[in-house]
Amino acid sequence: MSPVLSRERIAKLRDDDRMPWRQWRWAFGAVWMIFLLYPVIAIATSDNSVLVRVLGFVDLGVFALVYLVACFLLMNSAPRGDGDYDRARWYITGVLIALAGLMFPIIHEDAFGLAGFLMAVVSFTAPRRLQVIVIVGLIAAVYVVPKLLGWDVDFGTFAIMVAIGTTMIAIRAASEREYERAASADRQRELNAELAVVAERESVARDVHDILGHSLTVISVKTELAGRLVDLDPERAKAEIAEVNALSREALAEVRSTVGRLRMPELPSGLASAASALSAAGIVADVPDPADVRTPYATLFAWVLREAVTNVVRHSGATSCRVRVGRDEITVADDGGGSAMLTYGNGLRGLSERVADAGGALRVESDERGTVVTATVSTSTAATSNMMG
Template sequence: MKNFDGSSSLMASIWLVVLVVPAVVLVALEGATVRTVGGIALLALFSGVYAVAFGMIDQWPHTLTMPRRYLFWFGLLALVAVATAVVIGSLAAFLVPFFVAMLAFPLPLTVSLPAMTALVLGSTGLIYLTEPDAMPGALGGTLVSPLMVYAVALVTRRYEEKAHLEHELAIARERESIAVDVHDLLGHSLTVVTLKSELAGRLVDTDPAAAKNELEQITRLSRTALAEVRSTVTRMRSPDLAGEVEAARRALTTAGIEAVLSQEVSVAGVNAHLYSWVVREGVTNVVRHSRARRCEVTMTADRVEVIDDGVGCDGAWGNGLTGLGRRVGDAGGTLTVTVGPGGQGTRLSVSMTGGPR
C-alpha cells in the first residue's frame, strides 16, 4: 500500500501478542466450540484492524480530514471490539488497553485524559454489571493495563518533546553562530573595500599605478570574502562527503588558493560522515586564516588530512576545532593539528586508528 506506514504498524503490532491470553483462556474454558472459534476469529480481526489503523491513520481515507480519519479508524475498531465482547464476554477486557493506546499516543493530554478516564470507568462498570463474577480479575484489563499504557505514552511524549526542543535549540544556536560569522566577515570586508575604493578613486588621476594596486587588492579581498561566506553558509547543510569536497573546491578556488582534493571519496567507507565535518572545518580555517597558496585534502579508510602552505596555526583552538575534536573523539578517532617547519603550513589530521601517524 502506497501510504501504509509499516514502522508505525509494526510498533503497534508488537503488543498484540497479549491477545493470545484471552484466546488461550477461551480454549481452556470452552474447548472447540462455535463460541471459541468465533471469539478467536474476532480477536484476529481486531488485531488486523488495529495494526492497519496505525499504519494508515495519517493518510487514508484520503477524502477525510485528519480528525475524521481518526474517528473512522477508532469507530471501526470499536465495532469489532463490541462484536468481540458479545462473543467472549469479560475476556474482552484485554482489548481496553489498545483503545487507550489509540487515545494516548496521537491525541493531546487535554483530550486523551478525559477520554481514557471515561473508557476505563465505562468498561469496568459494564463488566461489573454484566459479569460480576469476573471481578476483580477483569480489573487487570480495564484498569491496571490501561494506566500502564497511558503512563508509557506520557513518558514517550515527554521524551519526544524534549528531543524536539533540543533539536530546535541546536538549530537556533547554529543559525545565530552563522549570522554572527557572516556579519563579522561582511562588516569588516565591506568596510575595507569601501575605503580602498574611495582611495583608488582619488588616486586614479594622480597615481594610476597606485590606484591599480588598490583595485587589485579590492579584487583579492572580495574573492576571499566571498569564499569565507560560502564556507560559512555551507555549515547550514548536513554534510555529505562528495558535496563537501566540491564545496571545498569552490571555496578554495574563489579565494585564489590552489585546491588539490581527493577525487575518490568512497575510500572513506563508514567514516564518510565524519570526514565531511573534517573537510568542512579544515577548509573553512584555511580560507579564513591561513593566507595559503595551496591546500591539499587527502583521505584513506582510516585517515583524512587537510594540509596548507600558509601561516602556521598559533595553537589556539576556536569553537570550530573544539567542536570537531569532540565529534572525532565520540567517533573513536584522534584529531591533531601540527605546524610545519619554521611556522609555515598547517596539517589538520584525523586518525581513526587511535593515534597520530
C-alpha cells in the first residue's frame, strides 16, 4: 500500500469527525483581515485623487470579500479531487493576485501588505513545492520590486512577510506530517480488521474440519464394515450400525453447537465486518482497533454494532460513521439524514429489548444532523439482572 497521501485520503481524514468547531475553521483565516488596516490607511493618506482613492477602497473591499470566500471554501471543506473544485480554487487565487496587483499603481510598495493573504491562500491551494516557491518569491518581491521601481523598501513589511511565510511553510509541513500519521494509523486499523476476518475464517475452517472430517471418516469406515458383516455376522453388523447412528447424532450435535457459536456475534470480528461494510458502502469508517477493545459485554455490544451499522449502510445516506467502545458503553454515530421515527423500527425495538434483558439501556438520538445509537450497561444493574435470570 502506497504511503503517499491522495487528495481523497486527505479529504477523508479532514472530514472524519465533522465536529462543530471544524465547520468554523474558516474564521481562523478571517481573523487576519485585521491586517487590511495597513493598506486602508495607505489609500486614505495617499496623494491620489478622490476618485482613485475610492477605486482603491472598492478594490480592497472586493479583495477582502474574495479572501473570505477563499477561507470558507479552502478551510471549511477538503479537496474532493474533482475538476470543478480544483478549477474554482485556482480561479479564486488568480482573482486575488489580480486584485492585489491593481493596488500597486495606487499605494505602490504598501500594496505588499496584501502578500501575506496571498501566502495563506497559496498554502491551501498549491502543492507544497509550489507553495514554497511562491512564498519565497513574494518575500523577495517585497525587496526587489521597490528597488527596481525606485520606491522605498519597507523593511517592516519585509520582516512581517518573512515571519508569515516561514510560519505558513511550517504549518503546511506539520499538517502534512499529521495527515501522514493519521493515514498510517488508518492503514493499520484496516490491516487489523482484515487479519481479524482472516482469523475468523481460519477458525471456522478448523471447526468444520475437526468436527466433520473425523466423524464422517469413522462413519464411512463403520458403514463399509457393517455392509460386509450383514451376511457373515448380523449381530456385529447391528452393533456397528448402532455406533454409526450414535456417531451421527454426536456429529450433528457438534455441528449445531458450532453453528450456534458462529451465529453468536463476536465483537472483534464484528468491528472488522463493520469497517468492511461501511467502506464498501462508500462511508468513511472510524472504527476502533479490535485489539484495543476491552469490555465484559462484548457479545451484547456485538449485537448493537451489527444492528446499528446495518441501519447506517441501508437507510442513513451518511458519509461517515464513528464507532466507540468503552468498558460499559458502545456508541455508533453517523452524519446521515436521521429521523425521530427511526426509534420505532423493528430492528432497534428488538435490540432495545435485548439490551434491557442484559441489564442495560439503549438510547437512540436521530434528527436531520445524523443518528447516534448508544447502549450503556450499568455494572450493578447487569449483576442484578444476571442474579434474577
